[in-house]
Amino acid sequence: MRSRFTAGWVALALIGSALVAGLILTRATERIDYIVYDHALSATDRDPPDDIVIVAIDNRSLEAIGRWPWPRSVHASLLSQLATMGPRSVGYDVLFIEPSPDDAMLADAVRRSRAILPLVIDVPGQNGAPYDIALPSGPLAEAAAGIAQVNLHFDSDRVVRQIYLEEGDGERAWLQLGAVMAGLRASGGAAADSKALRQEHPVLIAYGGATGHIPTVSFIDLLQGSVPPELIAGRHVLIGATADGLGDRYATPKSGATSQMSGVEIQAHLLDAILRGDAITPLSTVWTLGVALGALWIVLLGFLWLRPRASAALAFGVFIAIIALSFGLFRFAGIWLPPVSALAGLLFVMVAEAARxxxxxxxxxxxxxxxAAAVEGELQAGRTIQLGMLPPRAEIARIDPRIDVDALLEPAKSIGGDLYDVIRIDADRIAFLVGDVTGKGVPAALFMALSKALTKSVVLRGIASLAEAASILNEELMRDNSEAMNVTMLIGVMDLSSGEVILISAGHEDPLHIRADGTIAPHKLDGGPPFCITDFPYPAEVMKLSPGETLVLISDGVSEALNGADALFGHDRLLAALKGGTSATDIVEAVRDAVRTFEDGTDPTDDLTVMAVRYLA
Known part of the structure; x- marks a missing residue:
């Protein structure tokens, strides 16, 4: 298959690549990726762990012991009770920052139970500091089996999906509580920026289930000795608040729309995921961008070298492959590849290529x-094509309520190259044009199609002046004019808010101005030669229509129409046909009818084109 390497393909490749890179680097599709991730996670519910138990500071415990915070002697009593029951590890998700008279008692219980205590990292810190780190009270920090951080991070939708396993300052770093209990160790080493908060090793929490998934006992039950020792022995035990009003509750992908999950239960899910080897690592931005661009360029190269059906099949296959890769990595490798930016880029190039x-x-x-028409000697197909290139009359009639506009074109048997168009530029400006390509037959029809398309393209580019636009149009037509043809054209741009009209004439018939009182006169234009003759500075000429006034544009198929005696239709008959017209449709049809009556059955030698533009207000 021959390569289709064109400027259009290059533009598509560059725009598609920029789109994908922009979506990924700005995280524009993050919210949709979260929805996809949450659905993927919903299919991975696990059985409750049999090696983890939460000791909940719940409503019952608050009712039995009293208002929070409790004396540290209460926590010491619980840890002393735990120490006799043989837990595998103990994580105490309660902050003990300020010194207390009970610290010696609590430190002894912490030491005997080998409990891990949390520190607090406040962002921002006090007095303009970027952050503050507060360790447990001195004796407690010395007695603890380890110090951990319990910072949780919200995604943009205020849901806790991921955490940094390791956080700290420029010299020290602490693991998450669940990670320390699982036996992981901090990486160590100083940060490059000693003043910046150190956040490393992002991990998506593979929640095993909804709120209440982790086996839980009440703090008061354990304190009073009513929990069987076998529920604690050999298990990882996390103690933390679950009671209403303590504030330590968060939305998670599995907590549901109406409930939230406590911080201690989130730590338990992290611990469970690490112990099971189910922790999920988000793919880095660099790798995500690489995968997305790689998929995009596979499809783009398919567009370049494969047949349309094969390239469409390839694009669809790559689209499905990205979805499968994302879910496959998630399910079997513990890696999350956000797919939406890549899929959006693929969808964009697929739709754009289909349009191309x-x-x-x-x-x-x-x-x-x-x-086919030329080979068979039948030019009816060419006539159909010529008319098919023109905007429907009903469509241009509805272009704006401030003008009444209509146009008609009746091709001769030996297809000429007449054309017309009405184009909306913006809310207050429309462009209108009538043109006539020299020559007849198939070449004229082709050049007519090219002329109309290029004119519309140039008009809509937002070029500052109509004169400059005409010069650009002339240059582009000359470049694409392999048959050495030329085209006369009258182009107008009307400001609908004022009635001002800017006109450019390239060798075309002057328009006729019908005033509100019914008087009719040609509007003389300096103009220039037809397009494709030479490089010429076409002047922009300004006139103004008052409400009720009309501008009539014709091709030479009107003024040079012949009857059986070879007499010309001429200027006087045209003026007579224009008298009495009350609407654009009346005017164009009156001119057409007058010409056909004059011809009296003689075959037209040229296309007939008439346009009327009546300014209303």
Whole structure:
């Protein structure tokens, strides 16, 4: 298959790549990726762990012991009770920052139970500091089996999905409580920026279930000795608050829309995921970008080298492969590849390429129809193509309520190259044009199609002046003019808010100005030669229509129409036909009817085109 390396393909490749990179680097699709991730996570519920138990500071415990915070002697009593029951590890998710008279008693219980205590990292810190780190009270920190951090981080939708396993300052770092209990060790080493908060090793928490998934006993039950020792022996024990009003509760992907999960239960899910080897690592931005761009360029190269059906199948296959890769890595490798940015890029290039292919096929169809008509000696197909390039009359009539506009074109048997168009530029400006390509037959029809398309393209580029636009149009038509044709054209741009009209004439018939009182006169234009003759500075000429006034544009198929005696229709008959018209449709049809009556059955020698633009307000 021959390569289709074109400027359009290059533009598509660059825009598609920029789109994917922008979406990933700005995290524009993050919210949608969260939805996809949450659905993937919902399919991974696990059985409750049999080696983890939560000791909950719950509502019952508050009712039995009293208002929070409790004396540290209460915590010491619980830890002393735990020490006799043989837990595998103990994580105490309660902050003991300020000194207390009971610290000696609590430190002894912490030491005997080998409990791990949390520190607090406040962001921002006090007095303008970026953060503050507060360790447990001195005796407690010395007695603890380890110090851990329990910082949780919200995603942009205020849901806790991921944490940094390791956080700290420029010299020290602490692991999450669940990670320390699982036996992980901090990486150590000083940070490059000693003043910046150190946050490393992001991990998505593989929640095993909803709130209440982790086996739980009440603090008061354990304190009073009503919990069987076998529920504690050999298990990882986390103590923390679950009671209403203590504030340590968060939304998670599995806590549901109406409930939240306590911080201690989130730590238990992290511990469970690490122990099971189910922790999920988010793919780095660099790798995510690489995968997305790689998939995109596979599809783009398919567009370049494969046939349309094969390239479409390849694009669909890559689209499905990205989805499968994302879920496969999540399920079997514990890696999360956010797929939405890659899928959005693929969808964009697939839709854009489909549009390019349809445009290419339409162009091929036009050329094939014209070629078939020429080979068979039948030019009816060319006539159909010529008319098919024109905007429907009903469509241009509805372009804006501030003007009344209509146009008609009746091609001659030996297809000429007349054309017209009405184009909305912005809310207050429209462009209108009538043109006539020299020559007849298939080449004229083709050049007419090219002229109309290029004119519309140039008008819509937002070029500052109509004169400059005309020069650009002339240059582009000359470049694409392999048949050495030329085209006369009258182009106007009307400001609908004021009635001001800017006109450019390239060798075309002058328009006729019908005033509100019914008087009619040609509006003389300096103009210039037809397009494709030479490089010429076409002047922009300004006039103004008052409400109720009309501008009439014709092709030479009107003024040079012949009857059986070879007499010309001429200027006087045209003025007579224009008198009495009350609407744009009345005017264009009156001119057409007058010409056909004058011809009296003689075959037209040229296309007939009439446009009327009536300014209303």
């Amino acid at each position: 292919e349809r445009a290419r096929l339409r162009e091929m169809l036009v050329r094939e129809r014209i070629a």
